[in-house]
Amino acid sequence: MLSAIVFFPLISAGIILVLLRDARQIKVFALAVTVLELALAIAIFVVFRVEDYNVVDNMELVEDVSWIAALDIRYHLGVDGLSVPLVLLTALLGMCAAFASWSVTHRVKEYFVWLLVLQTAVTGVFVSLDAVLFFIFWELELLPMYFLISIWGSGRREYSAMKFIIFTLLGSAFMFVGILALYFSTGTFNLVELQGVEGARLLLPAGAIFAFLFIGFAVKLPVWPVHTWLPDAHTDAPTAVSVMLAGVLLKMGGYGMIRLAVGMFPGRAQEYAWLLAVLAIISVLYGAVVTIRQTDLKRLVAFSSISHMGYVLLGIASVVGAGGVVNAVGLTGAAMQMFTHGTITGLLFLVVGLVYEKAHTRHIPDMGGLASNMPVIAVVFLLAGLASLGLPGTSGFVSELLVFLGTFEVWGWITALAVFAIVLTAGYILWMLQRAFFGPQLPRFAGVGDTTALEAVPMVALVAAIMVVGVYPAVVSDVFALGLEPIVTSLQQGAVP
């Protein structure tokens, strides 16, 4: 079942490449594929919740066959509570991205092929339980992104695409060293067996391997000071790719950080938690302050991502515990923040793309009064913006609350600063909304219309996801908590009294 969800988009991409010619046909086919993929993801989520199917070592839906015997590399897939919501998120945003790509007219065939390959790669990252397989999917995602940004992007797209590639490759280079060092210390690439491996005799000092893994994931998350690729890549990428990039690709970093870096080296994570907390608060504040200064709508949303992903790292920094107790709240908050940021920022990029398509500008000072031209888009934008600043009743509130609850006891002052960043967030979101959508109606936007039915589909889907999780967060947070249980247990042994 997991193989199906991983390779279905890839096979479909092959079908598009070989069999389909007509642009409209390709679009309809790709839409159908992503909708089916979402159905498959929901099915996996449900099966995971109600039944124990093929359970091995806490992992469900496991598939495990030997792949490359000479190096002990296995084709090993499985999901637990940590990965299953992210698989769902990938499928959801994959569908939204396909819908958002309806207006693509340039080299349509290649575009959808790469978009589907990208989905395979990202899904593969979340379900791989073999370190090399994980790494292969991790790297596989680079090529589609490179092409999608540099062919269908805007602005300095080739520069941005290359920057994205080099940053990620450098980060993953260190991760690769870490993975190899682990393999030759323990003789296994199995991510489940490697949990809590730091006690074993390792080829390199445990702190070094932890640092290697952390650097690889920090580039992806991204964490200040290795975040500089993100604003460029986001701003120059086409809408659908920004949705995927912000929505799920950044989550690969958070996921890897929790499953590999913290899961394998709980003690080292606790030792360096102060550093994580400092980096997190810098990312949060720096991201927020820089966001306020942005005049490009898309760049603004991009920078806000840096700030929001800082909360993920902050949640992870709570692993050190307080008073001898590590509670699961902070980590669950980090995981929740990944999920909710995926839906919220995905939605923000989606509406930014629509605004640009219709008003032909992203320059905020040039805008104004757009709400009367495009009421639906304005309302959705407002909703997404409010969710982004953490309004109660939206999913953004839940995840940020969890992060703060989890970290306040541990990092009191830092958390207080992070809470302050919410004010900044409110500032830039509301100010941006006010400048772009309200105020007097401008004559040059006279002919600008509202959303079409087709464009509304992904918006409705994402708004629904935001509201459902906002009102009843347990639907996702319980699953995350379940998946994080073993990690929290192992952290408990090293908790600071």
Next chain:
Amino acid sequence: MTLHDVYLLSPELSLAALGLVVILVDMTFRNKGLLAIVSVVGLAVPIALSLILWSDLGGEPGAQMTGIFGTLAVDKFSLFIKFLVLGVVGLVIMSSVGYVSNIRFFPGEYHGLMLFSASGMMLLAATTDLISIYIALELTSLPLAALAAFQRDSRSTEAGMKFLLLSAMSSAVLLYGMALVYGFTGTTHLDGILERLGQALDPSVPFGSYGLFIGVVMVVAGFGFKISAVPFQMWVPDVYEGAPTPVTAYLSVASKAAGFAVILRVFYVAFGEISLDWSGLFAVLSALSMTVGNLVAIAQRNIKRMLAYSTIAHAGYLLAGVAAIAARVPEGESSIGPSGVLFYLVGYAFTNLAAFFAIIAISNRTGSEMISSFAGMGRRAPLLAIVLAFAMVSLLGIPPTAGFMGKLYVFSAAMKADLAWLVVVGVVNSAVSAYYYLRVVRVMYMTDPEDEERVPVVRVPMVALYLTGLGILALGVFPGPIMNVAEKAAGVLF
């Protein structure tokens, strides 16, 4: 020479005979198209003979048949290289079908020289004596020098001359090194050297003795020229750029494979006793080659020159596998360095040949080898462009390609041999190389072409192109079988 020796030597002998037949065909028949057909079809004979030898060896690990006074060893290691060289020479001849018609003189000799050189490479992998190694090396190099100058224009002539002079110089250095090793051990036979070294080493001195030290370093320098490792790489860019492109392809793949084969054999067998000393030497050369190759490649505008520097970088990755010796590996486990090198050579052969074949086809039409002249090839020659792009991705080492699996294998070997620093240098270098490999992809797919005319394709070279392209993918997805064979082949060295 007994009949058994002839049997052991039969692949090389039949290949040399094939070279003569091709030259005779050239003199007898007017139709020059026959030459490539005879060469490629004729390769079936040495391949069949090698297969017979392989099956004759049986399943025993380390099985070996020796002949010609113990200087020739037929084992799975040498046969592995033979298959590789034969495959490469066949593909290169197929790819040069359109290209040779541009060369006005001596098409027969072109094929003949290529086959002679290949027989030298095959011999190189199979000899176990310093003197016969030297002879095989010359048999490899002299035809290559002639081939490099085959175009007879100023650049090609310069390439041939440079190759001839520098390979003569490196041979001299190598010979001097061999003489010193002989002076120290009193034998030229590899097993004999190992035996003598076991008795007469002074552990307080690097390499056990200063004389031997100088000798081994000179041997390293001599071989370093052949595999284009830094700091013995200066001939590479000019020769690669000036030589006819199929010859460059051949040079970059086959002669490199043969060079690594002989390095593995000499150092793992003869100098096994002092492996800890030379392993450090190779690790440093490896780091230097990767770094220099990659950094200089970034600045190149000519695609053949860029691939020349890229081949230097890849020599560096391969040397990481050579440095991963058994003595560094934890007790009770074996080194996977040599098998990693062998696998990498196969993957690199497919990848580099695919790249060069696409370049041959494209630059035949455009008449230029500048990277900028590949603009818009994604539209003008979709199939060629896709294979060239895939080859670039494989050279860069992103899955699902042979290049990724090769790097995974050699870096694993280095990590297992406690060379973590070298792995870090290697992976950072791979990341840097994205800049220049992806530039080719970018130019092909994101820049508008000068004219829209389709690039014509010739059928036979296209078959070679597809084979190599599929090879990259197959090794990237299912590397298992070749890795197993490489493991068996490398087992001979321990």
